[in-house]
Amino acid sequence: MNRRSAGSRKHGQIQTTGTVVAAFGRHYEVDTKDGRLRCYPRGKRSSYACGDAVDIAPAGEAQGVIEHLHPRHNLLWRSDAFREKLIAANLSHIGIVVATEPGFSDLLISRCIAAAESQDITPLIVLNKADLKDRLESARSQLAPFAALGYQVLEVSALDGATSLSNALSGHRSILVGQSGMGKSTLTNALVPEAEAATREISTALDTGKHTTTFARLYPLGDGWLIDSPGLQAFGLAHLEPDELAECFIEFRPWLGKCRFRDCRHEAEPDCALLGALAAGAINPRRFEHYRIIRQEITAAKQANPGW
Numbered sequence: 646m647n648r649r650s651a652g653s654r655k656h657g658q659i660q661t662t663g664t665v666v667a668a669f670g671r672h673y674e675v676d677t678k679d680g681r682l683r684c685y686p687r688g689k690r691s692s693y694a695c696g697d698a699v700d701i702a703p704a705g706e707a708q709g710v711i712e713h714l715h716p717r718h719n720l721l722w723r724s725d726a727f728r729e730k731l732i733a734a735n736l737s738h739i740g741i742v743v744a745t746e747p748g749f750s751d752l753l754i755s756r757c758i759a760a761a762e763s764q765d766i767t768p769l770i771v772l773n774k775a776d777l778k779d780r781l782e783s784a785r786s787q788l789a790p791f792a793a794l795g796y797q798v799l800e801v802s803a804l805d806g807a808t809s810l811s812n813a814l815s816g817h818r819s820i821l822v823g824q825s826g827m828g829k830s831t832l833t834n835a836l837v838p839e840a841e842a843a844t845r846e847i848s849t850a851l852d853t854g855k856h857t858t859t860f861a862r863l864y865p866l867g868d869g870w871l872i873d874s875p876g877l878q879a880f881g882l883a884h885l886e887p888d889e890l891a892e893c894f895i896e897f898r899p900w901l902g903k904c905r906f907r908d909c910r911h912e913a914e915p916d917c918a919l920l921g922a923l924a925a926g927a928i929n930p931r932r933f934e935h936y937r938i939i940r941q942e943i944t945a946a947k948q949a950n951p952g953w
Contacts (some may be wrong), residue, residue, distance in 0.1 A: 660712060665697040668731075669860040673703055684708040694720065694731040695861040695872050696818065717878035719764035719819065720835065725881040726946035726953070733820045733861060733872050736766045740814065741833065743788070745780035746762025749824055751787050752840060755935035756880040757822055758796065759893035768796055771810060771821070773828040775871055777798035790929040791897040798878075803831040811836050817869045820861075833873040837864040840873070882939055883946035883953055890943060891919075892937050896928055 663677035671691045673684045684701055686693065687710050693699065697717065702708035721732040721739065741757045743749040754770065761768040770791055772784055780823045781800075792798045801807040810832065833840050840862075861874045882890065890913070891897050897919060905916035914920075922928045947953045 658716060660700045660702050662698060662700055662715075662814070665693050665695055665699060665734075666863040668693060668695055672745065675699060675711070677701070678883055680707070682707055684709040684711050684749070686711045691933060692731060694722075694734045695820075695863045696734040696736060696870075716839065719766055721760060721764060721766065723877075723880045723886070724761065724883040724946075724953075725879075726883055726949040729884065732822070733863075734818055734872060735818060736764075736872075737817040737869070738767045738769055738814060738819040739769045740769050740810070740819055740821045742771045742773055742821050742827045742829045743784065744827045745777040745784045747824075747826050747930070749784075749787070749827065751790075751931065752935050752938065753824060753877065753880055754788075755932065756882060757877075758791070758941060759882060759885070759890060760880065762891060762893040762895065765880075768815060770796055770798045771801045771823075771832070772798060773803055773807075773832060776802040776804065790932055793929070802834070803828050803835045807835045811866075813868070814871060815867045819869065820872040822874050822877055824878065827876075829830060829873055831872065833864065834848075836871060837866055840864050849914070860905055880948070883940065883943055883950075885943060887940050887943055890936065890940055894932065896932065897922075897936070910940075 661677045661679065663675040663682070665677050665869050666681070667674035671685055673693055675682050675684045682701060693711060693714065697710050698715035700713035700715070704710045717734045719736060720734050721736060723730050723732065739757065739761045741754055743754065758768045770788060772788060775781055787799050797813070799809050799811050799813060814836070820830060823829055833944050847914045861872055863870050885893070887910075891901055900918035900922050903918035904911070904914065906914055909917050911917050911919040919928065923930065923933050
């Protein structure tokens with residue numbers, strides 16, 4: 646990433662370059678060579694994410710104004726028909742955290758993987774609480790279609806230090822995402838003990854977790870960094886085009902462009918290459934169902950808001 650040298654001058658103001666390490670509303674925390682500053686954007690536009698490189702101008706003691714965003718390598722974000730949420734920028738890896746309990750959504754995993762594939766971010770599935778042996782096989786079975794595609798699945802226990810995850814993410818710029826209650830903050834504490842991220846117990850009655858992290862925060866991790874993010878219950882991909890979505894399902898790629906019709910929707914068209922691969926067992930039915938659900942959502946979002 647191209648960066649101005651710290652202390653550069655623009656419009657008569659001394660500026661310094663830093664990295665956004667926390668984002669909440671219109672306020673951001675930015676790490677610079679001179680320490681951490683509480684910053685806000687210039688004007689009404691507020692579109693920065695953890696991991697962004699920015700130029701800031703001083704604006705009081707330990708405060709600054711964000712003046713310039715450096716080009717991003719990539720951007721992880723989610724959207725529906727009318728809203729978008731920036732999650733993190735300039736990532737190399739995304740750790741999709743699930744657990745043996747509470748129950749997790751394999752559809753959400755497919756959504757996260759599609760978002761990662763669209764931005765050339767390496768997905769990694771993290772099965773936490775692997776020490777709960779009575780639920781381990783069921784979780785493994787749910788993750789089998791992803792492992793069969795070559796996506797790495799790491800079985801870890803945050804309570805045992807998650808050493809294998811630490812080794813996998815060392816030297817990378819990573820984020821942990823997933824549903825509430827999967828143990829992202831506990832894993833962050835295991836990987837970065839000084840983080841002291843807040844944790845809460847799972848609400849077993851609802852089979853879901855209570856939100857603990859309310860905003861994304863970046864922590865140094867070796868030569869890279871790790872972002873802990875709020876729990877996700879939805880991950881819309883309305884910003885993708887349907888053809889882009891198909892490319893994000895890596896098992897579809899050998900058959901894309903081989904349908905009889907160039908505008909094939911892969912629903913019931915004759916000589917659809919994807920449907921043929923599905924019938925032949927080359928595509929997992931559950932993954933194809935995920936694709937159809939997400940594609941329908943994208944189509945509905947674009948109809949509701951043609952601006953997409």
